[in-house]
Amino acid sequence: MNEININNQIEDNPIGKTTRRGFLKALAFTAGGLTVLCSGLGIAGVSQPKIDYYSKLSSNEDTPDNKILLAYGSVCGSTGEVAKAISEELISAGLSVDVLPVQDVKTLTGYQTLILGSAIRMGQLCAKTRQFVDKFNNDIAQMQTAYFINCLTMVEDTPENRAEAEGYLAPLCEIKQPLLKGMFAGNLDFSKVELGLRLTMSKSDIFPAEGDYRDWKIIGSWGQEITNTLLTI
Numbered sequence: 001m002n003e004i005n006i007n008n009q010i011e012d013n014p015i016g017k018t019t020r021r022g023f024l025k026a027l028a029f030t031a032g033g034l035t036v037l038c039s040g041l042g043i044a045g046v047s048q049p050k051i052d053y054y055s056k057l058s059s060n061e062d063t064p065d066n067k068i069l070l071a072y073g074s075v076c077g078s079t080g081e082v083a084k085a086i087s088e089e090l091i092s093a094g095l096s097v098d099v100l101p102v103q104d105v106k107t108l109t110g111y112q113t114l115i116l117g118s119a120i121r122m123g124q125l126c127a128k129t130r131q132f133v134d135k136f137n138n139d140i141a142q143m144q145t146a147y148f149i150n151c152l153t154m155v156e157d158t159p160e161n162r163a164e165a166e167g168y169l170a171p172l173c174e175i176k177q178p179l180l181k182g183m184f185a186g187n188l189d190f191s192k193v194e195l196g197l198r199l200t201m202s203k204s205d206i207f208p209a210e211g212d213y214r215d216w217k218i219i220g221s222w223g224q225e226i227t228n229t230l231l232t233i
């Protein structure tokens, strides 16, 4: 698969590089153009469907030293559902966790552990995650961390795709080496994608077919693994 296997194509075939860059530019250009057009026509809301982002705070009395923040960056909402599944493993083991979309995180003070999840967009962590990381860079470097991504690269779990997905996590690992990394296959739901991108993507064969590729067993196992890791350190 393509953005996905795009790096394989790049190594094997110089045309692949042009195709990838061209595709990403086309996505950005079309999305930008349509957003301007929609705004101009007074239908800005049409370009970005409304998404409900999952959040859950632990109770106020529950403020132990080892409180966990599970923050996630998402555009279309599916990474929040992954965060929810992971938080359920932590909570069922008695750990105290706040789950928040990154744009709602005001401070990292009071948290010992940050579990940070992100959607991948155009070959990198989504913009909200990057903004969060820029803002809290110094705090993150002092915390114990775990990272996961939700992406289409992992729809096919091959060594090449794993290496590609690891690359998406590299900017986070440079700030702080995590206790654990998770790379999960995500969800492509065109009804939740911005109009401009949806139109471009639906006409392209670079991305896999629309579908929910999340494997809840793999996600749950990762949730158990990070829970056990946190309980034993």
Ligand SMILES: Cc1cc2nc3c(=O)[nH]c(=O)nc-3n(C[C@H](O)[C@H](O)[C@H](O)COP(=O)(O)O)c2cc1C
Residues within 6 Å of the ligand: 003, 004, 027, 073, 074, 075, 076, 077, 078, 079, 080, 119, 120, 121, 122, 123, 124, 150, 151, 152, 153, 154, 185, 186, 187, 188, 189, 193, 197
């Ligand atoms: C416009 C767009 C660009 C994407 N770019 C990539 C990418 O470069 N690599 C990748 O592996 N997945 C890519 N994806 C897949 C998303 O990471 C995947 O759909 C993820 O589950 C979205 O999470 P969210 O629902 O929380 O936003 C892209 C999806 C969209 C809609």
